Amino acid sequence: MKILSVVGARPNFMKIAPFSRAIKDYQETHPGELSHLLVHTGQHYDDAMSASFFESLGIPTADINLGIGSGTHSEQVGNTMIEFEKVLLSEKPDWVVVVGDVNATAACSMAAKKLGVRVAHIEAGLRSHDMDMPEEINRLVCDTLSDLLLTPDRFSSENLSSCVRAEQKIVFAGNIMIDTLEANKEKALALDSKALIEQALYADSQKEKAARIDIDSDDFGIVTMHRPSNVDDASILGGIVDLLVEKVSEKLPLFWTLHPRTASKLEDFGLLEKLVVAKNIVLLKPLGYHELLKLNALSSLMLTDSGGLQEECAVLGTPCLTMRWNTERPITLQEHGGPSLLVGNDPEKIYAAFEQVLAQAERKPLRPELWDGQSAHRMLEAIINY
Numbered sequence: 407m408k409i410l411s412v413v414g415a416r417p418n419f420m421k422i423a424p425f426s427r428a429i430k431d432y433q434e435t436h437p438g439e440l441s442h443l444l445v446h447t448g449q450h451y452d453d454a455m456s457a458s459f460f461e462s463l464g465i466p467t468a469d470i471n472l473g474i475g476s477g478t479h480s481e482q483v484g485n486t487m488i489e490f491e492k493v494l495l496s497e498k499p500d501w502v503v504v505v506g507d508v509n510a511t512a513a514c515s516m517a518a519k520k521l522g523v524r525v526a527h528i529e530a531g532l533r534s535h536d537m538d539m540p541e542e543i544n545r546l547v548c549d550t551l552s553d554l555l556l557t558p559d560r561f562s563s564e565n566l567s568s569c570v571r572a573e574q575k576i577v578f579a580g581n582i583m584i585d586t587l588e589a590n591k592e593k594a595l596a597l598d599s600k601a602l603i604e605q606a607l608y609a610d611s612q613k614e615k616a617a618r619i620d621i622d623s624d625d626f627g628i629v630t631m632h633r634p635s636n637v638d639d640a641s642i643l644g645g646i647v648d649l650l651v652e653k654v655s656e657k658l659p660l661f662w663t664l665h666p667r668t669a670s671k672l673e674d675f676g677l678l679e680k681l682v683v684a685k686n687i688v689l690l691k692p693l694g695y696h697e698l699l700k701l702n703a704l705s706s707l708m709l710t711d712s713g714g715l716q717e718e719c720a721v722l723g724t725p726c727l728t729m730r731w732n733t734e735r736p737i738t739l740q741e742h743g744g745p746s747l748l749v750g751n752d753p754e755k756i757y758a759a760f761e762q763v764l765a766q767a768e769r770k771p772l773r774p775e776l777w778d779g780q781s782a783h784r785m786l787e788a789i790i791n792y
């Protein structure tokens with residue numbers, strides 16, 4: 407059997423690492439039965455957004471890089487389909503495995519299906535029901551086309567059960583992100599906090615502020631944000647910046663790790679300088695996997711619009727204010743026992759929730775069913791037994 411798996415953007419790398427390791431384990435015990443090629447579409451290409459994750463998570467270098475890069479959604483999806491189709495025609499895989507919900511996920515599942523190649527989707531069935539999210543469109547396309555729908559939780563399986571066709575198969579296999587978290591927790595926790603912050607400073611100007619925070623014993627929060635709905639509009643982003651500078655960071659020092667999209671929007675809107683000089687906000691470059699995991703495990707608050715971080719906060723028990731009005735990961739929400747609270751991007755609502763979290767200050771880790779660090783093996787087994 408020949409499997410071709412695809413990655414494109416940062417959140418894909420944490421999902422493919424355990425899957426490629428599961429394949430390697432299988433190849434060792436069943437020589438000659440399985441071959442594997444890893445394709446990187448090249449949607450994320452900076453070292454900090456891509457190469458550093460391959461290195462630190464032990465992902466084998468991609469066999470093929472399509473070099474797609476940045477662009478509009480249609481440019482990314484269209485160019486990926488054109489280039490990926492060539493790979494499919496020359497490599498003739500039995501299966502294409504796609505992960506998550508980025509443009510590469512939708513583009514490659516579509517190119518594969520049009521050539522009659524079977525598709526397995528890792529992280530199938532998530533739904534935000536928000537058609538303004540590019541990721542929701544990608545999920546719908548990919549889940550409609552996939553032969554094998556590998557779901558991370560029971561909610562996702564339920565979302566699919568009413569709309570799958572007879573030839574499609576849903577397998578509840580667990581959350582593969584947590585395989586990565588479990589495999590890397592020890593290494594992350596052993597990192598030197600001070601050194602990791604020093605290396606990640608966005609600019610020298612942040613050094614003095616950073617030195618005032620002893621992250622091993624002080625309370626601090628982490629901010630990450632990159633969704634177009636939060637960062638592409640000057641008044642929305644400006645409102646969040648004001649809230650963080652004037653109110654939140656007055657009570658809790660913050661580390662803000664800047665996604666490239668967010669950094670360029672802050673600069674375009676003239677907001678970056680305000681943060682550079684804010685006395686209790688330390689700006690950081692995009693962090694590596696272990697670095698962010700270490701900070702997350704120590705922090706008393708996560709303020710984020712990332713889906714993956716909501717899941718990691720659930721397992722670590724970090725109180726998480728999710729800067730969205732909806733989530734495709736309801737299992738992480740407080741009403742289902744998780745630490746995440748939806749606060750959207752309304753400064754008043756964020757601040758009210760922030761005060762609530764400050765008062766509670768207690769970690770409540772959650773371990774949903776099959777978030778046990780063993781998902782990748784179940785996924786590979788499902789593909790082999792299909």
Ligand code: UD1
Nearest residue numbers: 415416417449450451452455476477508509540541666667
């Ligand atoms: C993509 C995913 C999103 C995921 C996020 C994680 C889609 C539709 N979205 O969004 O689901 O949560 O990745 O980061 O696939 N850039 C760089 N260097 C890079 C990559 C991007 O500077 O290595 C800049 C470019 O200016 C680019 C911008 O970041 O225009 C946004 O990148 P893009 O790939 O379009 O989408 P993300 O917002 O990162």
